[in-house]
Amino acid sequence: MDLTERYRLDGRSPRSVIHPRTVEEVAEALREAARSGWAVVPWGSGAHQGYGEAPSRYDLALDLTGLSGIVRHRPANLTVRVEAGIRLADLNAQLAAHGQWLPLDPPPGDSVTIGGILATGLSGPLRARYGPPRDLLIGIRVVLADGTVVQGGGEVVKNVAGYDLPRLFCGSLGTLGVIVEAAFKLWPRPQTEATALFGFARAEDAMPLTLGLLRHPGFPLAVEVLNAAAWAELRRQVPLPETPEARIWVLMRAGGWPASVERVLRDAETMAAAAQARERLFGDAAARLWAHVPRLTALPYPPPPDGLWVRLGVLPAQVAEAFRILEGFPDVWVIGQAQGTAGVIYARAHGPLEALLGWGEALRSFALARGGHFTLLNGPEAARRALGLWAPQRPEIAAMQRIKAQLDPHGRLSPGRMGW
């Protein structure tokens, strides 16, 4: 079998695949690519390759999964430095021995690599408490297009020396440099955890709960809003009650000292006055639930012709309205999940292309009208053409393009990924 098959993007195979084992090998590969004028696409687990435009040129696939070590874990400093190809699950398994974790749970689950998480910048339910990946990232090492190795930040939790390169590379979709190492601040695993589930008839009824938790000084770990289809999907993986009258579910995860966890649960009960169903999960059942929530937004590549994956960013108070629009298309079957206190919504729709485009357009217009943003995460070419990769496209994009031109003047790193 042609080894490059696995690395096909948009129907094209790269000319070559390299599996570097060291940072120096990455640098050498990029220097060589620079000499040949080759376009390079970094690879981790491949879970996010559908996100962004397909690269306009594609000669070399740089598979970083061989760079999978923990460079340095300083338990007494609560920091870790890892190579980019390490999988989130493997890292957290190592950290668990010290009662610590890197509290990230981006879609589509913990089999993704650290490099992939950073390149996409996607966040999951835990961002309610711990923030998105960029808030935990304290240092980064990248190889630029010409093979130069540069670093920014460091291994201290507070650092303002130089520009914040770690943040710049977060979410840059492999267009500015190849991330080879990252340093994070870690968190202690909560002493105790509890999960409460609340089912509501309408999204509006859930808002007192999600907005109440947003301003709750007990800082719940996650406040995830799911529509009925997402709930049904979860029920296939985790034993959960079937409550047909509940159309919207709020999944709340609290953590900390036992007394404070109990208090958060109690307050949530009060805020969820309109709930028609209530459930508590503990131990393994809760752990399985939270492992599966990010998987609701798996991004298959290549995308099926009848599927569309989008992400919206709106204000937390606009989440109910977003769900009304999400579910307002009879020909479209939708799995919707929202980070209730953050206003970040992931949705995936299946249906005839025409209907999908109408659905996507409605969400896009809604997000823009409310001052938010819309991103097409994955979908057929026709949808990309109709909806664009993201909106709004504002004048700041010229500044982004100038950064790209400065760091990758010949446009050889994931060219075209950002739509330019």
Add this chain to the structure above:
Amino acid sequence: MKREAVLRELREVFGPRGVLWEAHHLLLYEYDASIDKGRPDFVVFPTSTEQVVAAVRIANRYGLPIVVRGAGTGLSGGAVADQGGLMIVTTRMRRILEIDPVNLRAVVQPGVVNLAVSQAAAAYGLYYAPDPSSQKACTIGGNIAENSGGPHCLAYGVTTHHVLGLEVVLPDGEVIEVGGAALDWPGYDLIGLIVGSEGTLGIVTKAILRLLPQPEAVVTLLAVFDTVDQASEAVSAIIADGTIPGAIEMMDRTAIQAVESAKRCGYPTDAGAVLLIDVEGLTEGLEDLAHHIARICEHYDAREVRVATDPVERERLWSGRKGAFGAMGRLAPSYYVQDGVVPRDQLPRVLRRIQEIGQRYGLVIANVFHAGDGNLHPLILFDERDPEQTRRVLEAGAEILRACVEAGGSLTGEHGIGLEKRDLMPLLFSPADLEAMARIKAAFNPDNRLNPCKMFPSTKMCLETWSRRRARMAEPIRYRAGPPEMPPEEELWI
């Protein structure tokens, strides 16, 4: 002639009361809270984004460098007009445009004072978390430029974690919006890049900030140790244990004695070090957590741990920390403060090293700092009238920073590089790292007109003024007072 032409144009935009150009006025704007000085040629006070754009365009037409200044509380010279030129002071852009108590957002102009945001949000039970110690005077614009921290950033993060959107005037006068009230905007994270860029990439004219719910309850612990070693071991242990308090501040014996001679705060003057720890959050579980931390301190030989829940008692314990920098006046006419950061497991070792450096240079060094973050603030005490001593102070300061970097740390945790530490950047960054940053700067500020010669090692262009600066440093320097309107015991709380 050129000078008159610039003045005429500026006065057309800002009116006669919106422009300063006479030497005796400019004198007030030639310094910030750092040791550097540099006199701007003109100072303007815009009240709107449009006026900022107009000022930028005038500066561009006449080839003037632009330096933006908020309250001037910066400690690294970021707002010093080292190269002269046009200074844009944001203090008249001080409106809080919106508080959104449902979504926990505030929209403010850059000249709004940090504490004013929390005061405006307090009515809704909310506050703005980053609390630089100059928060009664420093502006949000300055906080954004420096990515300011503060004691409680241990639990809640620094400025960059709390800025969601910006309106920015670029050096060519274009106005762009980055981010917004929603989270996680697609595209490159320009907010992350601009926050902490020390005024070299753009001029912030509006900011959308994240607010947090006020903690329901706060318990303050004062842990008293015989030695700095024991106290720093305790800090490492608290962090390693995984209980993250709201703040962990340390003061050593020199600092304690200065504080207690200025004002009785109840710190034992024979202690080697004290830790001031805030534990905050929900009422439930808080005392458990406080006692847990107290036990860790005792395990590391704290001879006494006081637990204060009463607001008056808490305030008294904190007043010593807040007044600590000001109290240094009791011990010496001047001090020079550094801002190095070390991994928290390196605190004991680096603190010993700092004392050793002090002894070697024959200087007294007090330590008052954000121990939980590993963010040191060694205060080197000296007499500014003694040029030889001043030289030793600067050398010792640089050696302390070198020790921090060698321990795996950084040059600055919250004060910024500015003019002060620009030539130390190669300690931390390779030529390739600095080149990458220079390219990023060129993407925004290609003519290097915006805050030139800051943050990066001196270029040829900057060198001439650099040599002038060195000459100046040898001269007696002023006692570095904070802004005059601040009450004296708190003006130098860093």
